[in-house]
Amino acid sequence: MERRDALYITKPIACKRFIERLKKFKYMDWKAIDPTSLEYIMTPALIGNPGSHYVCFVVNLKSQKLQFMNSLIGETLHKKMFDVWLKEVEAFVTELYKKRKITMSFQFSTFK
Template sequence: MTPALIGDPGSHYVCFVVNLKSKTFQFLNNLAGEKLHFKNGEPTVYKKMFDVWLKEVEAFVIELYKHKKITMPSQISTFKWETPKMPAQTDKDSCGVFCMKFLAEWGGDSKSMESFKDWPQMKKHQKVAKIMEFRIGICSTILSDSSNSKRDYVEKEATSYYEEMLQKAVT
């Protein structure tokens, strides 16, 4: 599974999945109506990008199986295409957030994504609030991760800001 930034200049995130279990390629896109294959008889930019990515994945998987001295269970070229219906974004700039959530939760179908289980029933303002919650969660994870070289600085600044606000609230 990999995210891809599509467009010129890059302007939309999507996810490509090679699902070895179901022997499918899956194209995860949260823009309603956007398909992978063809538009007006021409391959879409998504299809062109996926074809390049797929060649790299196929070469990697073949080498991996050779290195492990294991026979590949099936040929990637025989896999079927799927474009699962995905939760749609409500704005023009949250595709990266959706992509991050897809990467974290995708289990082969959209029903496996706990964060989006109630998405179809939500009103637009609820979806906007949920996207903000996703953004805050992703940022918190990145900022507090032990591999973040600026983590101590961020924690110190956040603590200082909190104490300053607390002091203002008390006085």
């Protein structure tokens, strides 16, 4: 789990953290990603003690929905972790659009 103050990080720092995670995929060039072709961004997380099950957090840009997948206990259990990750995804996607000088056709605040 992230630090307690993780929800209060600035957008530039959130974007930087997300990009740092992408660098672990050595064949991925994040600057080459076309934001208009993105349908969803997802991340698996190993949850439990010690890692008893997987949870997959999904930001579906196409349907503008936030989704939890494969959670054994339900959607609310890992909400704080999801909120931290969502802030990083939002900052990253916003930066992609800004770098290409494209107006975003959606707002993350309207996602369900």
